[in-house]
Amino acid sequence: MKSSGIGGQAVMEGIMMRNGGKYSIAVRKPDQTIDIKIEEYKGILPGVKLIRLPFIRGIFNFADSLVVGMKTLEYSSNVALDETEEEEPGKFEQLLMRIFGEKLEKVMTAFIMCLSIVLAVGIFLLLPAWIGNLLNRVIKSRLLVNFLEGIIRILIFILYVWGISFMEEIRRTYMYHGAEHKCINCIEHGLPLTVENVAKSSKEHKRCGTSFMLIVMVISVLVFMLVDTKTVLMRFVSRILLIPVVAGISYEFLRLAGNSDNCVVNALSRPGLWLQGLTTKEPDEEMIQVGIAAVEAVFDWKAYQRAVFGTVFPEDVSQEEKPGESQTTESEIDEAPGAAAVPAGAGES
Numbered sequence: 001m002k003s004s005g006i007g008g009q010a011v012m013e014g015i016m017m018r019n020g021g022k023y024s025i026a027v028r029k030p031d032q033t034i035d036i037k038i039e040e041y042k043g044i045l046p047g048v049k050l051i052r053l054p055f056i057r058g059i060f061n062f063a064d065s066l067v068v069g070m071k072t073l074e075y076s077s078n079v080a081l082d083e084t085e086e087e088e089p090g091k092f093e094q095l096l097m098r099i100f101g102e103k104l105e106k107v108m109t110a111f112i113m114c115l116s117i118v119l120a121v122g123i124f125l126l127l128p129a130w131i132g133n134l135l136n137r138v139i140k141s142r143l144l145v146n147f148l149e150g151i152i153r154i155l156i157f158i159l160y161v162w163g164i165s166f167m168e169e170i171r172r173t174y175m176y177h178g179a180e181h182k183c184i185n186c187i188e189h190g191l192p193l194t195v196e197n198v199a200k201s202s203k204e205h206k207r208c209g210t211s212f213m214l215i216v217m218v219i220s221v222l223v224f225m226l227v228d229t230k231t232v233l234m235r236f237v238s239r240i241l242l243i244p245v246v247a248g249i250s251y252e253f254l255r256l257a258g259n260s261d262n263c264v265v266n267a268l269s270r271p272g273l274w275l276q277g278l279t280t281k282e283p284d285e286e287m288i289q290v291g292i293a294a295v296e297a298v299f300d301w302k303a304y305q306r307a308v309f310g311t312v313f314p315e316d317v318s319q320e321e322k323p324g325e326s327q328t329t330e331s332e333i334d335e336a337p338g339a340a341a342v343p344a345g346a347g348e349s
């Protein structure tokens, strides 16, 4: 199966699809219509060659996906909640509005982003490190303590992913996540992108962010095990400073993994798929429609299936049957310029 090169992410009441540097966000609005936005993202430092070096590129890739993830989530929540309904601002809000004026919304967004980063670092990085430090008092072997710290970190992550699924909003986001995987699987198995075909495609996807997170955690266990720390403060600081190292190594590992089909990779992808069982749920028809809209905004799946599977679509046949006709039909405009070429991103490894 040839990878289509597209990837995505579930957002609030919608789906983000990325094809190379272009990405789309499709969101179901409260009035039931689908809002589509297409954007380009060139990265934090576009055009800088240094950031393409092995191990360095992983750090920037990680940072890029954080930025895009945050941006799309923020956008989708604005669309899904429909900011038009004005409420009478409370006293505290009035005070904030007086201080920040027009910039209030941007300040709030930045504040929420910082808060979520601090919370994530606290829960997934520092809490296990703190528990590890407590274990240090009863367990002599530092290597064993570091290993246990990593196991605790993975357990906290799994508990978190499972726990938030009981929130209605997150449950729906997990359903959109399922729709995103099913759309990509539908295309990569050569099936026309229709609601029925997407519905019967698998919701498991090899290049998923959930699996990626698990691999990052496993690699962090190995990296953190090598660092000997004596005080709890040193433990905290070393964990934070090593984030770029872990990101760099994880990226290189996944690059290798994507190109090979060996037993180590397969052994690691199995628990990743199991974890995906928690973060993906079967979507309903309306969610699948949103997924299809997101794909079609950035990816010509027909051109991809023509190139990879040799698929002939009804509009291709009608063109062959009427060669003398010079009138341009709508579908010709749609597919003609360069569409037969390999779709962008398909060459990605």
Ligand SMILES: [Zn+2]
Pocket (backbone or CB within 6 Å): 177, 181, 205, 207, 208, 209, 210
């Ligand atoms: Zn996924």
